[in-house]
Amino acid sequence: MYRFVFSWRWVRLHVLIWLVLIPAFIGLGMWQRGRYHERKAENAVIRTAMDAAPVPIEGVDAVGAPVVRTSRWKQVTLAGVYDPGHQFLARNHQVNGNPGFWIITPLTLSDGTSVLVNRGWIPTDSADQQQSPAIPAPPAGRVALTGRLQQSETKGNTGIRDVTSGLPAGQISLVNTDSLAAKTGLTLRGGYTEVITSQPADAARITPIDKPSLDEGPYLSYWFQWWLFCLIAIGGWVTIIRREAQHRVREAAEAAEDDELDELDESDEPAEPTTKPAAQPADANAPDPDPDRANANAPDPATATAPATAPAP
Structure with missing residues (x-):
């Protein structure tokens, strides 16, 4: 019933699902997962830095040296x-x-x-x-x-x-x-x-820079969404194959039913007669088609007698 899945048309579908879509969805999910963990780590650094007491800048920021990541914030x-x-x-x-x-x-x-x-x-x-x-x-x-x-x-x-x-x-x-x-x-x-x-305070026209956001962003939901798309692709692949198999089984059953009906129709037709109809009786008044037979049946004029006369008184 499922031999059709090995046809070239269906092999192309398998390649699209398993070698293109699913690896792409998994890769995108992993990328969003990495972004999520990066954001969590960054937020942890921010929280630690903002919860600590201020320190003199000379101890964490040197001339000509970059600020290390753990010192940011x-x-x-x-x-x-x-x-x-x-x-x-x-x-x-x-x-x-x-x-x-x-x-x-x-x-x-x-x-x-x-x-x-x-x-x-x-x-x-x-x-x-x-x-x-x-x-x-x-x-x-x-x-x-x-x-x-x-x-x-x-x-x-x-x-x-x-x-x-x-x-x-x-x-x-x-x-x-x-x-x-x-x-x-x-x-x-x-x-x-x-x-x-x-x-002293700076000019009132200047807006201070806001505190950093500790929001973890949409990365967690995107991570699971891409992997959900992966499951949807697999489920769609299974559903398409099952529906095709059911469609083929239904077509085979309908074809078998049509063949059976055709056989029944042929058996119900009347049979042709095998004997010839009986000969109809000949009409006595009809001329005989055989002239010899007609002559044989006619009275002989030589033997014919004249009609008898009545006796004299």
């Missing part, structure tokens, strides 16, 4: 003087769907080194979203900050290409320490710091 303290002559606007950042910029201003520490500080977000102030808005002046004099330490931005950890030319003056695409150190000539520590609190 650590709360740090730093004090110094802002350097507005070397500040930049990091483009293409939104808050609640509104376009704007990050204000990146170096803070010069007491040892002469500088730290890039993300003071917060400001919106665009014209119809041209790429035009630089007016930057609020930073607090003058010595400033004490508490912030979150971040890694220097690269294409590898952001997916964004670092555009270094063709931008309006004072704009940057990534907060990249090496690139900005080359532009400013400052001795920059690795990474940058997002402001949590500032003494």
